[in-house]
Amino acid sequence: MSDWLQILLYIQIGLVVFCLIRVIKGPTVADRMVGIDIFGVLVVGICAILAIQTGKTFIIDIGIAWIILSFIGTLTLAKYLSGKNLNE
Amino acid sequence: MNGMSRIVKKVTQLLVSIIFMYGVYIVTHGHLTPGGGFAGGAIIVGAFALIILAYGSDALKLHKEEAGSSASESLSILMVLILAVIGFFVGGMVFFNNYLPTGVVGELISAGTVPLYNIFIGMEVAAALLTIFIALVIFKEESK
Amino acid sequence: MRYVALFIILLLFWLLITFSLTIENVIVGAVAALLTTALFGKFFRHNLIKFLQPQRYFWALVYLFVFTWECVKANFDVAYRVIHPAMPIKPGIVRVKLNLKTEIGKTILANSITMTPGTISVDLIDDELYVHWIYVSSMDPEVYSQKIAGRFENYIKKIFE
Amino acid sequence: MNLAETISLILIIIGVLFNLFGAIGLVRLPDVYNRLQSATKCVTLGTCSILLSLLIRFGFIDIGVKALIAIPILFFASTVGAHALARGAYKNGIELGGKSVKDDYKEVES
Incomplete structure (x- = not known):
């Protein structure tokens, strides 16, 4: 069980590289934003696998906080992209 | 139309109170789990930032809010200082002395003055970050 | 009325997330929920009579299963298009007419459409939803409206209206 | 086991x-729009599946309930x-890709 979890954890961490490829290569600003958004969701998966490996509760706390902050960041970037000021 | 699209507005109504509540949870459990004042304050200010993003800054009565957040920032840092000075006078001559009784390890109300420090530092961080955010927004408005 | 409902929901959320029933925990949670209700109560605008009708919960449960099944199917569909060497995609933005009236129903439908096969909602203007579709299989508005929104509309009408 | x-x-x-x-x-x-399609759907369902496995x-102890929330x-x-x-990208003027066949949103924008 724990060997399998270790392998899956490494695969999940390796997936972050795909997002970074898109962030570096992306021809437009929106491509880079998609990469950052998906990066945030993948990190939540990493937190969940770590939690199931160690059995500690607080790692899920970190995951939920990460979801919330990533959501607010995505909305800010999307609002900037649609050409409005932040206060209207 | 003011703010972002209607889907974003409706989901903001659902999520904003839960985000604030989660920030309060991180602050009040700061002595039991990782996190504490600073991280919880950053999540609490996320709730206000979400409302400003989704509804525009008219929803929070902007100018009044800036004065309020600045005042509460000063007040909470003053409270932290008062707590520390009380510790200086009550037991021994030690700054940041922990003079309240420390309860059982793992309970919610334990660890003496540490939760009080956490709560006031959380208020301080949330108010300061909100002031910075609102100042940036107003600056962008005036520079046009 | 709606302040009381928000208070109860938040207290339940607090108890679930801390997962202990000691008396101090409940008191701290009640104080925090009061603070949150005072600050954000005016943003909680929902029609609360519908919360008390039990058949809506039954349909919500049915909808949950239907939605999960559609969601899994969607993922195999997208995975097939991604893995296939020639990438069989034919994207476009189509306009879908909705029959729902309430705002919350439209929002839930738009979010569900984002999670199902090859569609992502771009904008909601009055009664019309603009949907980006990864494989436009027909040009007839009737056919694709049924195909995109028709599966969920009946359930959502029973849950929220 | x-x-x-x-x-x-x-x-x-599976996740x-x-x-x-x-x-x-x-x-x-x-x-952009096709990337958003594949990435959002697959990654969200995969992460939900991993969280469900925790439960x-x-x-039903605290860690499982937290994952459920x-x-x-x-x-x-x-x-x-x-x-x-997606809406922000369209407002920013990013065109649909070369293979696209239909665009109803254009008439709203102009």
Whole structure:
């Protein structure tokens, strides 16, 4: 069980590289934003696998906080992209 | 139309109170789990930032809010200082002395003055970050 | 009325997330929920009579299963298009007419459409939803409206209206 | 290795596999909207599956219930983020890709 979890954890961490490829290569600003958004969701998966490996509760706390902050960041970037000021 | 699209507005109504509540949870459990004042304050200010993003800054009565957040920032840092000075006078001559009784390890109300420090530092961080955010927004408005 | 409902929901959320029933925990949670209700109560605008009708919960449960099944199917569909060497995609933005009236129903439908096969909602203007579709299989508005929104509309009408 | 551990391991494998498909789609597909399609759907469902495996592995204690709470928050956050990004990208003037066949949203914008 724990060997399998270790392998899956490494695969999940390796997936972050795909997002970074898109962030570096992306021809437009929106491509880079998609990469950052998906990066945030993948990190939540990493937190969940770590939690199931160690059995500690607080790692899920970190995951939920990460979801919330990533959501607010995505909305800010999307609002900037649609050409409005932040206060209207 | 003011703010972002209607889907974003409706989901903001659902999520904003839960985000604030989660920030309060991180602050009040700061002595039991990782996190504490600073991280919880950053999540609490996320709730206000979400409302400003989704509804525009008219929803929070902007100018009044800036004065309020600045005042509460000063007040909470003053409270932290008062707590520390009380510790200086009550037991021994030690700054940041922990003079309240420390309860059982793992309970919610334990660890003496540490939760009080956490709560006031959380208020301080949330108010300061909100002031910075609102100042940036107003600056962008005036520079046009 | 709606302040009381928000208070109860938040207290339940607090108890679930801390997962202990000691008396101090409940008191701290009640104080925090009061603070949150005072600050954000005016943003909680929902029609609360519908919360008390039990058949809506039954349909919500049915909808949950239907939605999960559609969601899994969607993922195999997208995975097939991604893995296939020639990438069989034919994207476009189509306009879908909705029959729902309430705002919350439209929002839930738009979010569900984002999670199902090859569609992502771009904008909601009055009664019309603009949907980006990864494989436009027909040009007839009737056919694709049924195909995109028709599966969920009946359930959502029973849950929220 | 009992039944609960096996089921949770299978759920994690499914989740990581979906995440892999989503990440491959993020790199391979041609334009912003298609990338958003593949990435949002696959990665969100994969992460929900991993979180659900926590509930099955540990049962109804605090860690499992916390994972159960994370699922709806993740669902709303990710779908609304995708919607806002797609709308913002269109408002920014990014055209649909070369293979596109239909565009009804253009007449609203002009």
